[in-house]
Amino acid sequence: MKKKNIWLWNHYATDMYQNRGGRHYWFAKNLIKNGYNTTIFCANVRHNTGDVIDIEEGIYSTDTRDNIPFVFIKTPKYKGNGKKRILNMISFYKNLFPVAKEYSKKHGKPDIILASSVHPLTLVAGIKIAKKFNIPCICEVRDLWPEAIFAFNKVKENSLLGKVLVSGEHWIYKKADALIFTKEGDTDYIKEKKWDLFQGGVINLKKAYYINNGVDLDAFIKSSNLNILDDPDLEAKKFNVVYVGAIRPVNDVGKILNVALRLKDHKDIQFLIYGDGDQRKMLEQRVMVEGLTNVKIKGFVNKRFIPYILSKSSVNILNYSQNQYNWARGNSSNKLFEYMASGKPIISTVKMGYSIIDKYKCGIEIENASGDDLARAILDIKEMPKTQYDQLGQNARVGAKEFDFKVLTKKLIQVIDCVTEENK
Known part of the structure:
Protein backbone atom coordinates (compact mmCIF):
# COMPACT_ATOMS: atom_id res chain seq x y z
CA MET A 1 0.00 0.00 0.00
CA VAL A 215 2.97 15.29 26.10
CA ASP A 216 5.61 12.96 24.69
CA LEU A 217 5.95 10.85 27.81
CA ASP A 218 9.10 9.03 26.73
CA ALA A 219 10.83 12.32 25.94
CA PHE A 220 9.57 13.89 29.19
CA ILE A 221 10.91 11.07 31.37
CA LYS A 222 14.20 10.97 29.49
CA SER A 223 14.64 14.74 29.79
CA SER A 224 13.87 14.77 33.54
CA ASN A 225 16.77 12.34 34.05
CA LEU A 226 19.26 13.88 31.60
CA ASN A 227 18.65 17.65 31.58
CA ILE A 228 19.39 18.54 35.18
CA LEU A 229 19.13 22.22 36.14
CA ASP A 230 21.68 23.50 38.65
CA ASP A 231 19.29 25.29 40.99
CA PRO A 232 19.84 24.99 44.77
CA ASP A 233 16.23 26.01 45.46
CA LEU A 234 15.01 22.84 43.76
CA GLU A 235 17.16 20.74 46.08
CA ALA A 236 16.11 22.53 49.26
CA LYS A 237 14.13 20.41 51.69
CA LYS A 238 11.02 22.52 51.30
CA PHE A 239 7.48 22.22 49.99
CA ASN A 240 7.96 23.59 46.47
CA VAL A 241 4.96 25.39 44.98
CA VAL A 242 5.91 25.65 41.29
CA TYR A 243 4.54 27.76 38.46
CA VAL A 244 5.98 27.35 34.95
CA GLY A 245 4.81 29.51 32.07
CA ALA A 246 4.23 33.00 30.75
CA ILE A 247 4.02 35.98 33.09
CA ARG A 248 1.25 37.96 31.42
CA PRO A 249 -2.11 39.40 32.51
CA VAL A 250 -4.03 36.28 31.41
CA ASN A 251 -1.84 34.17 33.73
CA ASP A 252 -2.47 36.46 36.73
CA VAL A 253 0.82 35.42 38.36
CA GLY A 254 0.52 38.31 40.83
CA LYS A 255 -2.02 36.18 42.69
CA ILE A 256 0.76 33.74 43.57
CA LEU A 257 2.62 36.60 45.26
CA ASN A 258 -0.55 37.47 47.21
CA VAL A 259 -0.64 33.88 48.44
CA ALA A 260 3.06 33.90 49.31
CA LEU A 261 2.43 36.95 51.50
CA ARG A 262 -0.34 35.08 53.33
CA LEU A 263 1.91 32.03 53.86
CA LYS A 264 5.15 33.86 54.70
CA ASP A 265 5.16 32.43 58.24
CA HIS A 266 5.25 28.88 56.84
CA LYS A 267 9.03 28.73 56.52
CA ASP A 268 8.98 25.29 54.91
CA ILE A 269 6.96 26.51 51.89
CA GLN A 270 8.60 28.30 48.97
CA PHE A 271 7.20 29.57 45.67
CA LEU A 272 9.29 29.00 42.52
CA ILE A 273 8.18 30.88 39.39
CA TYR A 274 9.80 29.96 36.07
CA GLY A 275 8.98 32.00 32.99
CA ASP A 276 9.02 35.42 31.41
CA GLY A 277 6.60 38.01 30.14
CA ASP A 278 5.62 41.66 30.24
CA GLN A 279 4.69 41.55 33.94
CA ARG A 280 7.87 39.92 35.18
CA LYS A 281 9.67 43.16 36.19
CA MET A 282 6.60 44.39 38.05
CA LEU A 283 6.43 41.15 40.02
CA GLU A 284 10.17 41.23 40.78
CA GLN A 285 9.66 44.74 42.14
CA ARG A 286 6.82 43.49 44.35
CA VAL A 287 8.98 40.67 45.70
CA MET A 288 11.63 43.18 46.71
CA VAL A 289 9.30 45.86 48.14
CA GLU A 290 7.13 43.38 50.05
CA GLY A 291 10.09 41.37 51.33
CA LEU A 292 8.80 38.07 49.95
CA THR A 293 11.76 35.89 50.83
CA ASN A 294 9.65 32.79 50.14
CA VAL A 295 9.31 33.68 46.42
CA LYS A 296 11.97 33.13 43.76
CA ILE A 297 11.24 34.47 40.29
CA LYS A 298 13.62 32.50 38.10
CA GLY A 299 12.89 34.05 34.71
CA PHE A 300 13.19 32.30 31.38
CA VAL A 301 14.35 28.70 31.43
CA ASN A 302 15.05 26.46 28.45
CA LYS A 303 12.18 24.04 27.83
CA ARG A 304 14.47 21.05 28.13
CA PHE A 305 14.78 21.74 31.88
CA ILE A 306 11.01 21.84 32.54
CA PRO A 307 10.66 18.07 33.20
CA TYR A 308 13.45 18.18 35.79
CA ILE A 309 11.99 21.28 37.48
CA LEU A 310 8.58 19.64 37.74
CA SER A 311 10.12 16.45 39.11
CA LYS A 312 11.27 18.55 42.08
CA SER A 313 7.93 20.24 42.71
CA SER A 314 5.55 19.43 45.54
CA VAL A 315 2.50 20.94 43.86
CA ASN A 316 2.11 22.63 40.47
CA ILE A 317 -0.03 25.74 39.97
CA LEU A 318 -2.22 26.36 36.91
CA ASN A 319 -2.76 30.06 37.45
CA TYR A 320 -5.13 32.02 35.23
CA SER A 321 -7.17 35.20 35.19
CA GLN A 322 -10.86 34.57 35.84
CA ASN A 323 -12.14 37.06 33.27
CA GLN A 324 -9.73 37.15 30.32
CA TYR A 325 -10.66 33.81 28.82
CA ASN A 326 -13.65 31.50 28.48
CA TRP A 327 -12.77 28.43 30.53
CA ALA A 328 -16.17 26.78 30.09
CA ARG A 329 -14.99 24.81 27.05
CA GLY A 330 -11.99 23.20 28.73
CA ASN A 331 -8.23 23.58 28.82
CA SER A 332 -5.60 22.75 26.22
CA SER A 333 -2.53 24.32 27.82
CA ASN A 334 0.71 22.39 27.27
CA LYS A 335 1.76 22.86 30.87
CA LEU A 336 -1.30 21.02 32.18
CA PHE A 337 -0.04 17.82 30.55
CA GLU A 338 3.56 18.44 31.61
CA TYR A 339 2.28 18.91 35.15
CA MET A 340 0.38 15.62 34.88
CA ALA A 341 3.42 13.83 33.46
CA SER A 342 5.47 14.94 36.49
CA GLY A 343 3.18 12.91 38.73
CA LYS A 344 2.58 15.77 41.16
CA PRO A 345 -0.74 17.24 42.37
CA ILE A 346 -2.13 20.23 40.48
CA ILE A 347 -4.04 23.28 41.72
CA SER A 348 -6.01 25.31 39.17
CA THR A 349 -7.17 28.80 40.10
CA VAL A 350 -10.15 28.51 37.75
CA LYS A 351 -12.89 25.91 37.46
CA MET A 352 -12.72 24.43 33.95
CA GLY A 353 -15.54 23.08 31.88
CA TYR A 354 -14.87 19.52 30.65
CA SER A 355 -12.33 19.39 33.48
CA ILE A 356 -9.37 17.07 32.97
CA ILE A 357 -8.20 17.62 36.55
CA ASP A 358 -11.59 16.54 37.86
CA LYS A 359 -11.85 13.61 35.43
CA TYR A 360 -8.55 12.10 36.58
CA LYS A 361 -8.80 13.24 40.21
CA CYS A 362 -5.29 14.67 40.13
CA GLY A 363 -5.69 17.94 42.00
CA ILE A 364 -7.90 20.80 43.10
CA GLU A 365 -9.84 23.30 41.01
CA ILE A 366 -11.04 26.47 42.72
CA GLU A 367 -13.95 28.45 41.31
CA ASN A 368 -13.30 32.21 41.45
CA ALA A 369 -10.17 31.56 43.50
CA SER A 370 -9.22 34.30 45.92
CA GLY A 371 -5.78 34.49 47.49
CA ASP A 372 -7.20 32.91 50.65
CA ASP A 373 -8.73 30.07 48.62
CA LEU A 374 -5.43 29.30 46.91
CA ALA A 375 -3.51 29.47 50.18
CA ARG A 376 -5.98 27.02 51.75
CA ALA A 377 -5.67 24.63 48.80
CA ILE A 378 -1.87 24.65 49.07
CA LEU A 379 -2.05 23.90 52.79
CA ASP A 380 -4.67 21.20 52.21
CA ILE A 381 -2.33 19.36 49.84
CA LYS A 382 0.71 19.92 52.05
CA GLU A 383 -1.06 18.57 55.12
CA MET A 384 -2.94 15.65 53.58
CA PRO A 385 -1.90 12.07 54.45
CA LYS A 386 0.95 10.72 52.30
CA THR A 387 -1.23 7.98 50.81
CA GLN A 388 -3.77 10.57 49.63
CA TYR A 389 -1.02 12.86 48.32
CA ASP A 390 0.65 10.00 46.44
CA GLN A 391 -2.70 8.95 44.93
CA LEU A 392 -3.13 12.41 43.37
CA GLY A 393 0.29 12.02 41.72
CA GLN A 394 -0.49 8.52 40.50
CA ASN A 395 -3.79 9.73 39.03
CA ALA A 396 -1.94 12.51 37.21
CA ARG A 397 0.41 9.98 35.58
CA VAL A 398 -2.52 7.78 34.53
CA GLY A 399 -4.13 10.77 32.86
CA ALA A 400 -0.88 11.77 31.17
CA LYS A 401 -0.69 8.35 29.51
CA GLU A 402 -4.00 9.02 27.79
CA PHE A 403 -2.61 12.30 26.45
Missing part, protein backbone atom coordinates in the same frame (compact mmCIF):
# COMPACT_ATOMS: atom_id res chain seq x y z
CA LYS A 2 1.33 3.42 -0.99
CA LYS A 3 2.38 5.63 1.90
CA LYS A 4 0.20 8.70 2.32
CA ASN A 5 1.92 12.08 2.06
CA ILE A 6 0.79 14.34 4.91
CA TRP A 7 1.58 18.04 5.00
CA LEU A 8 1.32 19.67 8.44
CA TRP A 9 1.07 23.46 8.30
CA ASN A 10 1.78 25.52 11.40
CA HIS A 11 3.11 29.04 10.95
CA TYR A 12 4.89 28.86 14.33
CA ALA A 13 6.32 25.34 14.18
CA THR A 14 9.77 26.94 13.76
CA ASP A 15 9.88 26.81 17.55
CA MET A 16 9.24 23.05 17.43
CA TYR A 17 12.14 22.65 15.00
CA GLN A 18 14.45 24.49 17.40
CA ASN A 19 13.19 22.71 20.53
CA ARG A 20 12.84 19.25 18.97
CA GLY A 21 9.36 18.99 20.42
CA GLY A 22 5.81 20.29 20.30
CA ARG A 23 2.41 19.24 18.97
CA HIS A 24 3.14 18.91 15.27
CA TYR A 25 6.70 17.73 15.81
CA TRP A 26 5.35 14.82 17.88
CA PHE A 27 2.51 14.21 15.45
CA ALA A 28 5.04 14.06 12.60
CA LYS A 29 7.38 11.75 14.51
CA ASN A 30 4.59 9.30 15.27
CA LEU A 31 2.98 9.54 11.83
CA ILE A 32 6.33 8.64 10.28
CA LYS A 33 6.60 5.65 12.64
CA ASN A 34 3.14 4.62 11.45
CA GLY A 35 4.20 4.66 7.80
CA TYR A 36 3.17 8.15 6.67
CA ASN A 37 5.44 10.52 4.75
CA THR A 38 5.03 13.67 6.83
CA THR A 39 6.37 17.19 6.24
CA ILE A 40 6.02 20.27 8.45
CA PHE A 41 5.64 23.70 6.81
CA CYS A 42 6.38 26.77 8.95
CA ALA A 43 7.76 30.32 8.79
CA ASN A 44 11.49 30.95 8.71
CA VAL A 45 11.07 33.59 11.46
CA ARG A 46 10.76 32.23 14.98
CA HIS A 47 7.97 33.81 17.01
CA ASN A 48 8.95 36.09 19.93
CA THR A 49 12.67 35.80 19.22
CA GLY A 50 15.15 37.33 16.81
CA ASP A 51 15.92 33.91 15.34
CA VAL A 52 15.67 33.47 11.58
CA ILE A 53 16.26 30.40 9.41
CA ASP A 54 18.34 31.71 6.51
CA ILE A 55 16.91 31.35 3.01
CA GLU A 56 19.67 32.03 0.50
CA GLU A 57 17.57 31.73 -2.67
CA GLY A 58 13.87 31.87 -3.44
CA ILE A 59 11.13 31.94 -0.84
CA TYR A 60 11.70 28.70 1.03
CA SER A 61 14.38 26.37 2.31
CA THR A 62 14.33 22.85 3.73
CA ASP A 63 15.98 20.85 6.46
CA THR A 64 15.44 17.54 8.22
CA ARG A 65 15.50 17.14 11.98
CA ASP A 66 15.13 13.74 13.63
CA ASN A 67 13.91 12.32 10.27
CA ILE A 68 11.18 14.98 10.05
CA PRO A 69 11.34 17.13 6.88
CA PHE A 70 10.75 20.85 7.50
CA VAL A 71 9.92 23.51 4.90
CA PHE A 72 10.68 27.08 6.00
CA ILE A 73 8.69 29.77 4.21
CA LYS A 74 10.18 33.21 3.85
CA THR A 75 8.48 35.88 5.99
CA PRO A 76 9.53 39.34 7.25
CA LYS A 77 10.95 39.81 10.75
CA TYR A 78 8.80 41.36 13.48
CA LYS A 79 8.60 42.02 17.20
CA GLY A 80 5.52 42.10 19.38
CA ASN A 81 1.92 42.00 18.15
CA GLY A 82 1.74 45.07 15.96
CA LYS A 83 1.41 45.68 12.23
CA LYS A 84 4.66 43.90 11.38
CA ARG A 85 3.34 40.67 12.88
CA ILE A 86 0.21 40.98 10.74
CA LEU A 87 2.42 41.52 7.67
CA ASN A 88 4.34 38.40 8.67
CA MET A 89 1.07 36.41 8.74
CA ILE A 90 -0.01 37.74 5.36
CA SER A 91 3.39 36.97 3.86
CA PHE A 92 3.25 33.38 5.16
CA TYR A 93 -0.23 32.98 3.64
CA LYS A 94 0.75 34.40 0.24
CA ASN A 95 4.00 32.44 -0.02
CA LEU A 96 2.33 29.13 0.84
CA PHE A 97 0.76 29.06 -2.64
CA PRO A 98 3.94 29.18 -4.78
CA VAL A 99 5.88 27.08 -2.24
CA ALA A 100 3.22 24.34 -2.29
CA LYS A 101 3.27 24.29 -6.08
CA GLU A 102 7.07 24.15 -6.35
CA TYR A 103 7.57 21.68 -3.48
CA SER A 104 4.95 19.31 -4.88
CA LYS A 105 6.73 19.22 -8.24
CA LYS A 106 9.92 18.04 -6.52
CA HIS A 107 8.48 15.75 -3.86
CA GLY A 108 5.00 14.82 -5.05
CA LYS A 109 1.69 16.32 -4.08
CA PRO A 110 0.21 15.57 -0.66
CA ASP A 111 -2.64 13.19 -0.05
CA ILE A 112 -3.95 15.42 2.71
CA ILE A 113 -3.19 18.80 4.26
CA LEU A 114 -3.58 19.46 7.97
CA ALA A 115 -3.65 23.25 8.34
CA SER A 116 -3.38 24.48 11.91
CA SER A 117 -4.09 27.87 13.44
CA VAL A 118 -3.23 30.03 15.61
CA HIS A 119 -4.17 32.58 12.94
CA PRO A 120 -6.87 31.64 10.39
CA LEU A 121 -4.96 32.56 7.22
CA THR A 122 -3.12 29.25 7.38
CA LEU A 123 -6.49 27.47 7.38
CA VAL A 124 -7.72 29.53 4.42
CA ALA A 125 -4.58 28.67 2.46
CA GLY A 126 -4.97 25.00 3.37
CA ILE A 127 -8.54 24.86 2.05
CA LYS A 128 -7.70 26.71 -1.19
CA ILE A 129 -4.52 24.78 -1.98
CA ALA A 130 -6.14 21.43 -1.12
CA LYS A 131 -8.86 22.27 -3.64
CA LYS A 132 -6.21 22.90 -6.32
CA PHE A 133 -4.65 19.52 -5.53
CA ASN A 134 -8.10 17.89 -5.37
CA ILE A 135 -7.34 16.51 -1.91
CA PRO A 136 -9.01 16.97 1.52
CA CYS A 137 -7.98 19.57 4.07
CA ILE A 138 -8.25 19.11 7.83
CA CYS A 139 -8.45 22.43 9.67
CA GLU A 140 -7.11 22.33 13.21
CA VAL A 141 -8.42 25.12 15.44
CA ARG A 142 -6.11 25.53 18.42
CA ASP A 143 -7.45 28.91 19.45
CA LEU A 144 -10.91 30.23 18.69
CA TRP A 145 -10.22 33.28 16.56
CA PRO A 146 -11.78 35.79 16.48
CA GLU A 147 -13.39 35.05 19.87
CA ALA A 148 -10.00 35.41 21.59
CA ILE A 149 -9.51 38.82 19.93
CA PHE A 150 -12.93 39.97 21.11
CA ALA A 151 -12.23 38.71 24.65
CA PHE A 152 -9.15 40.92 24.88
CA ASN A 153 -11.05 43.92 23.47
CA LYS A 154 -8.68 44.24 20.53
CA VAL A 155 -11.63 44.30 18.14
CA LYS A 156 -15.33 44.75 18.84
CA GLU A 157 -17.49 41.84 17.64
CA ASN A 158 -20.14 44.18 16.23
CA SER A 159 -17.60 46.30 14.33
CA LEU A 160 -17.16 45.91 10.58
CA LEU A 161 -13.82 44.13 11.10
CA GLY A 162 -15.37 41.89 13.75
CA LYS A 163 -18.17 40.85 11.41
CA VAL A 164 -15.67 40.16 8.60
CA LEU A 165 -13.59 37.96 10.93
CA VAL A 166 -16.65 35.97 12.09
CA SER A 167 -17.77 35.55 8.48
CA GLY A 168 -14.31 34.22 7.56
CA GLU A 169 -14.38 31.83 10.51
CA HIS A 170 -17.75 30.49 9.38
CA TRP A 171 -16.38 29.98 5.86
CA ILE A 172 -13.46 27.94 7.22
CA TYR A 173 -15.72 25.70 9.29
CA LYS A 174 -18.01 25.20 6.31
CA LYS A 175 -15.30 24.42 3.75
CA ALA A 176 -12.98 22.24 5.84
CA ASP A 177 -13.28 18.51 5.19
CA ALA A 178 -12.74 17.94 8.90
CA LEU A 179 -12.26 20.12 11.97
CA ILE A 180 -10.00 19.29 14.90
CA PHE A 181 -10.48 21.22 18.13
CA THR A 182 -8.04 21.06 21.03
CA LYS A 183 -10.61 21.64 23.76
CA GLU A 184 -13.42 19.17 24.30
CA GLY A 185 -16.07 21.85 24.52
CA ASP A 186 -15.06 23.90 21.48
CA THR A 187 -17.90 22.48 19.39
CA ASP A 188 -20.22 24.24 21.86
CA TYR A 189 -19.09 27.46 20.15
CA ILE A 190 -20.57 26.27 16.84
CA LYS A 191 -23.81 25.44 18.63
CA GLU A 192 -23.84 28.85 20.34
CA LYS A 193 -23.55 30.48 16.92
CA LYS A 194 -26.34 28.19 15.62
CA TRP A 195 -24.11 27.18 12.72
CA ASP A 196 -24.75 23.44 13.11
CA LEU A 197 -27.17 21.43 10.96
CA PHE A 198 -29.48 20.72 13.88
CA GLN A 199 -30.20 24.44 14.26
CA GLY A 200 -30.55 25.15 10.56
CA GLY A 201 -26.88 25.93 9.87
CA VAL A 202 -24.52 24.37 7.33
CA ILE A 203 -21.84 22.81 9.54
CA ASN A 204 -22.08 19.08 10.18
CA LEU A 205 -20.73 18.42 13.68
CA LYS A 206 -19.93 14.85 12.61
CA LYS A 207 -16.84 16.27 10.89
CA ALA A 208 -15.68 17.91 14.15
CA TYR A 209 -13.14 15.99 16.27
CA TYR A 210 -11.43 16.58 19.60
CA ILE A 211 -7.69 16.00 20.00
CA ASN A 212 -6.23 17.91 22.93
CA ASN A 213 -2.62 18.91 23.42
CA GLY A 214 -0.53 16.44 25.31
CA ASP A 404 0.68 10.80 25.28
CA PHE A 405 1.30 11.71 21.65
CA LYS A 406 1.43 8.07 20.61
CA VAL A 407 -2.22 7.87 21.69
CA LEU A 408 -3.13 11.27 20.23
CA THR A 409 -1.54 10.37 16.88
CA LYS A 410 -3.76 7.28 16.66
CA LYS A 411 -6.73 9.63 17.03
CA LEU A 412 -5.33 11.82 14.25
CA ILE A 413 -4.88 8.78 11.99
CA GLN A 414 -8.54 7.92 12.54
CA VAL A 415 -9.47 11.43 11.34
CA ILE A 416 -7.16 11.08 8.32
CA ASP A 417 -8.69 7.71 7.43
CA CYS A 418 -12.25 9.01 7.76
CA VAL A 419 -11.57 12.06 5.59
CA THR A 420 -9.70 9.99 3.01
CA GLU A 421 -12.54 7.47 2.79
CA GLU A 422 -15.16 10.22 2.41
CA ASN A 423 -13.20 11.86 -0.42
CA LYS A 424 -12.64 8.76 -2.54
